[in-house]
Amino acid sequence: MILKMINHSYSHDMTHLCTLFFPYEKIRCDGDDNIVVITEKKDNSVAVSARVYDKEKSKECVLNCKDDPCEKMSVTLYEVLSEIMGYSLSWGILFGVRPAKLMHRFTKEMGEEKAKAYFVNSFLVNPQKASLAAEVMKHENKVIALSKRNSYSLYVSIPFCPSRCSYCSFVSHSIEKTQKLIEPYVSLLCKELEKTAEIASSLGLRLETIYFGGGTPTALTAPQLKKLLDTISNHFDLKNLREYTVEAGRPDTITEEKLITLKNAGVERISINPQSFNDDVLCAIGRRHTAKQAVDAFNLARECGFDNINMDFIAGLPKDSAESFRSSIDMAVSMGAESVTVHTLALKSAAYLVTRESTFDLTDRLVTAEMVDYSNSVLSENGYYPYYMYRQSKALGNLENVGWCKEGMDCLYNVYMMDETHSVLAVGAGGVTRLKNPDTAHIERIYNYKYPYEYIDGFAEILKRKNKILNFYNKI
Numbered sequence: 001m002i003l004k005m006i007n008h009s010y011s012h013d014m015t016h017l018c019t020l021f022f023p024y025e026k027i028r029c030d031g032d033d034n035i036v037v038i039t040e041k042k043d044n045s046v047a048v049s050a051r052v053y054d055k056e057k058s059k060e061c062v063l064n065c066k067d068d069p070c071e072k073m074s075v076t077l078y079e080v081l082s083e084i085m086g087y088s089l090s091w092g093i094l095f096g097v098r099p100a101k102l103m104h105r106f107t108k109e110m111g112e113e114k115a116k117a118y119f120v121n122s123f124l125v126n127p128q129k130a131s132l133a134a135e136v137m138k139h140e141n142k143v144i145a146l147s148k149r150n151s152y153s154l155y156v157s158i159p160f161c162p163s164r165c166s167y168c169s170f171v172s173h174s175i176e177k178t179q180k181l182i183e184p185y186v187s188l189l190c191k192e193l194e195k196t197a198e199i200a201s202s203l204g205l206r207l208e209t210i211y212f213g214g215g216t217p218t219a220l221t222a223p224q225l226k227k228l229l230d231t232i233s234n235h236f237d238l239k240n241l242r243e244y245t246v247e248a249g250r251p252d253t254i255t256e257e258k259l260i261t262l263k264n265a266g267v268e269r270i271s272i273n274p275q276s277f278n279d280d281v282l283c284a285i286g287r288r289h290t291a292k293q294a295v296d297a298f299n300l301a302r303e304c305g306f307d308n309i310n311m312d313f314i315a316g317l318p319k320d321s322a323e324s325f326r327s328s329i330d331m332a333v334s335m336g337a338e339s340v341t342v343h344t345l346a347l348k349s350a351a352y353l354v355t356r357e358s359t360f361d362l363t364d365r366l367v368t369a370e371m372v373d374y375s376n377s378v379l380s381e382n383g384y385y386p387y388y389m390y391r392q393s394k395a396l397g398n399l400e401n402v403g404w405c406k407e408g409m410d411c412l413y414n415v416y417m418m419d420e421t422h423s424v425l426a427v428g429a430g431g432v433t434r435l436k437n438p439d440t441a442h443i444e445r446i447y448n449y450k451y452p453y454e455y456i457d458g459f460a461e462i463l464k465r466k467n468k469i470l471n472f473y474n475k476i
Contacts, residue, residue: 001025001035008041010070016095017074021081023347023394024354034356037081039073046073048080053356055084071122078124087362089398090369092124097390098418099129099400100136107137129400132376132386136402139387143415146208146242147422149438152200153209153413154236156189156228157428158217159452162250162288181452185429186224188459190231192427195466197235200425203473207236208422209413212246218253222261229265238266243412245269251297252289259304269411271341272297273312276320277328284318298335308409311337315375316345316368316396325371326378333382339405340384342375344368344395365397372399379404388414425469429455435472444472 003018005011015027018037025035037050042060046069049058057080063069074093082088096102106115112134119130160182200207210232217225232238246262248254248270262270274294276282282289301309311332315325332340345368376386384404388411391400403414416422420443426433433446446468449455455462 001027001037002031002033003027003029004036004038005029006038006040008039008046008069008073010039010041010073013070013074013093013095014039014077017077017081017093019394020089020095020398021085021087022354022359024358035359037077039077041069041073046076048073048076050077050080050084052081052084052359057084075122075124085360085362087365088124088126090126090129091391091398091400092119092126094119094123094125095391095393095398097392099133099391100140100389101419103130103133103137104141107134128376132400132402133389136386136389139385139410140415140419143387143410143412144419144421146412147416148206148208150204150206151208151421152205152423152425153211153416154196154207154232155413155424155426155428155431156193156210156212156217156232157426157431157448158212158214158220159429160214160219161216162219162252178452181456182220182224184456185452186220186227188456188462189428190227191459192462192466193228193231194235195463196425196427196469197232199466199469201237203470205423205473206240207238208240209243209416210241210245211413214247214249216249216253217246218248218250218258222255222257225258226261226265229261229267233265241266243269245271245411245413247271247273248297248301249273250287250289251294254297254300256300256304259301259306263305268306269308269310270301270306271310271312272301273310274328274332275312275314276317276324277331278320278324281317281320281324295331295335298337308338310339310341310403310405310411311335312341312343313375314343314345315371315399316364320371322367322370322374326374329375329378333378338409339387339403339411340375340379341401341403342372342379343401344372344392344397344399346392347394347396368396369399375404376402383407387411388418390418433469435469437472437476439476444468 001022005014018027035052040047045060045062047060059076059080061072061076063072078093103115106118116130116134119125120127244267246267251272277291279290313328383406386402387405388403389400423436424434429452430450431448435444446465448462449458
């Protein structure tokens, strides 16, 4: 598509808004196309015109002295595209990752009710979504209040999976292709953990949460997991640890031996992520397990003593239907999962050749919205509350990802990450350490090499970069 911007510098906002309506399109600034949008700032007005195949719409709005020109143009562009497409977005003109954090800022400035009204009237957010953001904000704030000035969290990256899911955007590699890398990777990861623990101790930092993510951490063998877990218990100060999470993730990687290994190491919270309880959907997304295996893995975890189990689901997966998705959520509730995370499928760029029919076909977005609305309703009715939320670029219908939990079962790490509450020291391939200044809220990032082979080959540089943590805190 073509996006032309005349006499203004709001390219960031205009590009994001166009992407919300046309997620498959590559945006260019000149030439001709079936979709053309022109935005212009005049002396005392903003103007937008758009042509989408054979449909056209133009609108010009006068700027008042109190108007934010960028916000005014965003609203105007949204209204033009919404009318052409015959579709409204639940989050209006908002495209940020952290709507609850934005709600917190406005609530602090004007109070909750006015903040929700601002979301609805100025950002064109659906009232139900504004209320959701406010509820998430309240639960997040309780978790955020637990963090101390010198608190931090530890993230351990295990970028291996049994197979790669079709929707996956994480750094993860199938074990079949990377088997020979796993053992050296684990050995070096232990060394990085030791170095990180040494630095954290020298700085007097307080470890609040540990989170093993990936990939699928339980793609490792039980001895490999034990080696990592022992390294953590032997080198980190765990006396203030509030939460220890490992993503067991794929049910086909879960064994009794691995679960006992996790339990003996003090891991309290695990995720068993079916994504769907429909075998046809699992096959379509490249999962090599059945719904029954997910149920069996959950029951096995219960037998091994785990009483804090999360389950993940994705709304909008191929071959899924509203009825099938409802059954999956109902199953998770009936099984008694302590938390349920509902993601919206994030679209990949250039997934197919865009046609007029596909551009105006709203089926996927409407069905996915129905799925998300159902999960919000049923989980709330069954004693779950939304404790954290984030949004991804190109999510179907610009919808949200929400973590729901029973009372007191909030995943603290998820909240700390999403709010950027305190520093997160990350180890492993693809890990990004986020250092937060508790006085200024300034954040600096330290990036590890992305892929396992890079991590192994460049490990000396990985250890060298750890010194940036010392440099950061020594300046505070």
